[in-house]
Amino acid sequence: MLSAVVYLRLNSLRNLVWSRVRRLREPKYLIGAVVGVSYFYFVLFRQTGLANGGANGLSELSNTAAATALGIGSLMLATVMVFMWVMPSGNPGLTFTEAEIAFLFPAPVTRRSLIHYKLLSTQLRTLVQSLFFTVVFNHRSFADGRAAQVILGWWLVLSVVNLHYMAASLTISRLAEGGVSATRRRFAVSLTIATLFAGALAWIWRELPPGPVEVDQVPEWIATVTGTGALGWLLWPFRALIEPFFARGATELALACLPAALVLALHYRWVVGSNVAFEEASLARAEKRAAKANALQRTGALHVGEEPRAARREPFSLARVSLPELAFLWKNLLSTSRPWFTGRNWLAAAGALIVVSIILMRVLGDRYWVAGGTIAAISTMIGGAAIVYGPLLTRLDLRQDLVNADLLKTYPLPGWRIVLGEILTPVVVLTGAVWLGLLGWWLGLHGHQPPALSETWFSPGMRIVLVVCGAFLAPWLIALELLVPNAAPILLPGWFQTIRTPGAGIDLMGQRLIFGFGQIFVVLLALLPAGGGAALVMFIINALVGPAAATIAGTVVASVVLIAELWCGLWLVGSRFERFDVSSEPRP
Amino acid sequence: MIEVSGLSKLYGSFSAVRDLSFSVRPGEVLGLVGPNGAGKTSTLRCLAGIIPASGGSIRVARHDLATNPVEAKRALAFFPDEPRLFDYLTVRQHLAFVAKIYRVPDHEQIAGPLLEELELSEKVNELPGALSRGMKQKLAIACGLLHSPAVMFFDEPLTGLDPLGIRRMKDSILRRAREGATIVLSSHLLHLLEEVCSHVLILKRGVKIAHGTIAEVAAQFGSAEGAVNLEDVFIRATGGTED
Numbered sequence: 001m002l003s004a005v006v007y008l009r010l011n012s013l014r015n016l017v018w019s020r021v022r023r024l025r026e027p028k029y030l031i032g033a034v035v036g037v038s039y040f041y042f043v044l045f046r047q048t049g050l051a052n053g054g055a056n057g058l059s060e061l062s063n064t065a066a067a068t069a070l071g072i073g074s075l076m077l078a079t080v081m082v083f084m085w086v087m088p089s090g091n092p093g094l095t096f097t098e099a100e101i102a103f104l105f106p107a108p109v110t111r112r113s114l115i116h117y118k119l120l121s122t123q124l125r126t127l128v129q130s131l132f133f134t135v136v137f138n139h140r141s142f143a144d145g146r147a148a149q150v151i152l153g154w155w156l157v158l159s160v161v162n163l164h165y166m167a168a169s170l171t172i173s174r175l176a177e178g179g180v181s182a183t184r185r186r187f188a189v190s191l192t193i194a195t196l197f198a199g200a201l202a203w204i205w206r207e208l209p210p211g212p213v214e215v216d217q218v219p220e221w222i223a224t225v226t227g228t229g230a231l232g233w234l235l236w237p238f239r240a241l242i243e244p245f246f247a248r249g250a251t252e253l254a255l256a257c258l259p260a261a262l263v264l265a266l267h268y269r270w271v272v273g274s275n276v277a278f279e280e281a282s283l284a285r286a287e288k289r290a291a292k293a294n295a296l297q298r299t300g301a302l303h304v305g306e307e308p309r310a311a312r313r314e315p316f317s318l319a320r321v322s323l324p325e326l327a328f329l330w331k332n333l334l335s336t337s338r339p340w341f342t343g344r345n346w347l348a349a350a351g352a353l354i355v356v357s358i359i360l361m362r363v364l365g366d367r368y369w370v371a372g373g374t375i376a377a378i379s380t381m382i383g384g385a386a387i388v389y390g391p392l393l394t395r396l397d398l399r400q401d402l403v404n405a406d407l408l409k410t411y412p413l414p415g416w417r418i419v420l421g422e423i424l425t426p427v428v429v430l431t432g433a434v435w436l437g438l439l440g441w442w443l444g445l446h447g448h449q450p451p452a453l454s455e456t457w458f459s460p461g462m463r464i465v466l467v468v469c470g471a472f473l474a475p476w477l478i479a480l481e482l483l484v485p486n487a488a489p490i491l492l493p494g495w496f497q498t499i500r501t502p503g504a505g506i507d508l509m510g511q512r513l514i515f516g517f518g519q520i521f522v523v524l525l526a527l528l529p530a531g532g533g534a535a536l537v538m539f540i541i542n543a544l545v546g547p548a549a550a551t552i553a554g555t556v557v558a559s560v561v562l563i564a565e566l567w568c569g570l571w572l573v574g575s576r577f578e579r580f581d582v583s584s585e586p587r588p
Numbered sequence: 589m590i591e592v593s594g595l596s597k598l599y600g601s602f603s604a605v606r607d608l609s610f611s612v613r614p615g616e617v618l619g620l621v622g623p624n625g626a627g628k629t630s631t632l633r634c635l636a637g638i639i640p641a642s643g644g645s646i647r648v649a650r651h652d653l654a655t656n657p658v659e660a661k662r663a664l665a666f667f668p669d670e671p672r673l674f675d676y677l678t679v680r681q682h683l684a685f686v687a688k689i690y691r692v693p694d695h696e697q698i699a700g701p702l703l704e705e706l707e708l709s710e711k712v713n714e715l716p717g718a719l720s721r722g723m724k725q726k727l728a729i730a731c732g733l734l735h736s737p738a739v740m741f742f743d744e745p746l747t748g749l750d751p752l753g754i755r756r757m758k759d760s761i762l763r764r765a766r767e768g769a770t771i772v773l774s775s776h777l778l779h780l781l782e783e784v785c786s787h788v789l790i791l792k793r794g795v796k797i798a799h800g801t802i803a804e805v806a807a808q809f810g811s812a813e814g815a816v817n818l819e820d821v822f823i824r825a826t827g828g829t830e831d
Contacts, residue, residue, distance in 0.1 A: 001689075003688055004688040007681075007685055007688055008674065008677065011676070011677055011681050012674060012676035012677060015678065097672075098672040099673050099674045099675075101638070102666075102672035102728070103672075104689070106636040106664060106665070106666040108660075108690060109658065109661075109689065111657075277640045279640060280599075280639045
């Protein structure tokens with residue numbers, strides 16, 4: 001089995017590297033690789049000082065600081081491992097790919113050999129991760145020659161975490177086989193942890209002096225609490241794993257590695273000794289992972305939920321609308337994985353906001369500004385996030401439906417109407433969020449004037465003007481923001497397909513960076529005429545009439561420019577969609 | 589030789605296969621049929637040792653799959669409906685990897701004619717990404733046949749093959765059976781089963797409805813009008829519904 005694993009991994013690695021190098025012959029990959037390498041150099045290596053050398057942070061720590069770091073680190077490690085028992089991810093079982101299952105599960109190898117195969121396979125990944133973490137978190141160790149020690153430290157920690165994860169998965173599988181439900185298991189683990197924690201707290205209460213009074217005593221107190229007594233014993237295995245990081249000199253490192261190696265060996269024994277039927281859970285996991293990768297490639301959707309089994313409530317009656325664009329809106333609203341956005345829910349949220357604000361105004365009276373300020377701030381953040389990040393994150397549009405491009409092209413509709421229909425859903429959802437944000441902002445500021453806001457531009461009367469103008473402008477602005485990423489797969493299908501391809505590589509990372517920054521740049525460029533025109537008109541009207549008229553005029557000008565740009569964009573993208581070669585669309 | 593006795597498979601409280609018993613002798617081709625959700629894939633996966641059975645016993649080439657899985661698996665090959673291959677192993681490397689797993693000595697002497705037969709000789713240095721769907725299927729078949737298995741399980745073997753590929757696959761299955769292999773295949777293509785299978789086993793909701801030669805099963809579910817085809821038998825046996 002060992003020779004088979006080595007053969008598989010070495011040949012796969014060699015072919016992977018060779019195929020990555022070979023694809024650099026294509027300019028888009030070469031450019032992506034240059035951008036990716038530059039990003040790593042300037043953002044990571046150069047900023048962190050790896051390229052210039054530097055001092056090692058760990059070797060400079062005092063004894064107290066090292067003991068504190070050990071205590072905090074061991075607590076964090078313990079928390080991670082407890083979570084593996086309380087909240088295991090997905091189906092318990094070992095993770096195998098579909099190819100590994102197809103080749104190895106019916107093969108004449110024992111279950112123990114399969115576990116060894118898995119352990120050996122994860123070792124290569126663990127070594128790469130150890131190197132990566134050393135570069136990211138302990139880059140200075142390269143300058144003073146302690147990199148090997150830090151890599152060894154990370155390898156020990158990651159190996160034990162991996163082994164513990166496998167052991168937990170196998171044990172949970174065994175418990176499930178024995179009829180222990182997830183709820184009972186969680187209850188038992190939580191009760192055990194709570195009991196141990198309570199015992200440790202009782203010991204701290206009885207044996208140690210009262211908690212720290214001065215802030216500068218906190219590190220020493222943490223070091224004492226986590227390194228001695230009951231908690232010290234409980235955390236010993238975790239601390240043993242972290243101690244090699246802090247060793248000074250070869251002898252100290254060798255002595256620190258011994259207990260860590262013991263913990264590692266015990267975990268290995270635990271995993272290898274587990275004779276649990278993990279095959280079924282591994283199969284289910286592999287199928288789920290394959291479905292996720294397939295969905296990512298087809299639609300760009302990262303979330304793969306259960307297939308809906310019950311019909312959902314329609315967002316609105318399709319019989320009442322005549323515009324075909326609204327049929328796309330209706331279809332995409334029904335197709336969302338989490339169908340929480342409906343007119344009814346929006347009205348309920350707005351109603352709740354109004355009712356809560358009124359209650360707070362009545363209860364708090366003159367002190368309403370305390371709660372109102374918070375409501376206004378949160379609402380501003382929600383509205384701002386919907387405008388800035390919403391179009392970047394949402395996928396309920398043409399990008400998701402592009403896999404059905406052949407079907408869309410058979411519809412008796414001009415291309416621009418299909419594109420408009422496809423982007424309507426995120427426009428409606430994000431506009432709804434912005435309107436809620438505006439409502440919250442207005443309600444939050446009701447009855448008071450924060451000193452940070454201009455009394456001219458944010459007077460009570462002006463706030464109504466601003467809210468109405470903002471509400472009017474929001475859909476055009478969001479639609480234009482969404483048109484750019486939706487135009488990308490039509491105008492640059494090759495690039496779009498590449499960046500959605502599951503897989504890694506510095507060239508692909510570079511391409512994603514180019515694509516992301518390109519989108520932001522085009523959106524800013526498109527907003528420039530509307531912003532510039534509105535600013536000029538507002539400046540003149542404000543001087544002649546006043547801020548309210550200036551705001552209304554600016555909104556009208558910005559809206560006209562945005563609508564004109566939107567119409568041109570829809571026409572352009574729509575006409576390209578009509579000529580779109582479906583053979584170049586992203587296919588699995 | 590396959591001997592199945594009282595096989596059952598549970599997923600939680602759901603019973604996918606219940607008390608299934610049958611045997612397949614060398615040279616026989618058993619067609620496993622049934623409506624969607626009948627338990628065909630679960631049965632095949634249990635027979636191939638991919639997932640453990642919840643109850644009953646399975647003997648493959650006289651080895652008990654539960655107590656002696658390594659020897660039982662050495663004698664079998666499983667061909668899934670979709671070829672699942674390693675992304676970064678070439679055609680030649682896939683065969684070399686399988687040879688290591690099954691300990692096939694001088695595998696290149698076996699692989700050469702096999703690749704020739706499956707028309708993969710010119711693709712030996714290609715990665716799966718460069719192969720068509722049919723070629724991938726052929727590679728999966730080559731990998732399965734490399735250790736000359738005595739028992740073969742095919743799950744929907746004709747999925748994704750073109751008419752020529754279907755013809756060759758049928759010929760290949762029949763030739764292996766004539767050479768003494770024991771074959772079980774599941775398929776919804778009943779005309780394929782009529783052409784290839786010597787025996788048929790009809791499952792419905794995990795329970796055996798009928799088992800025997802095609803003539804025996806046809807006689808069991810035939811009508812007074814005389815000869816019936818497997819499609820008529822299937823519809824009569826299953827009542828024409830999944831439930």
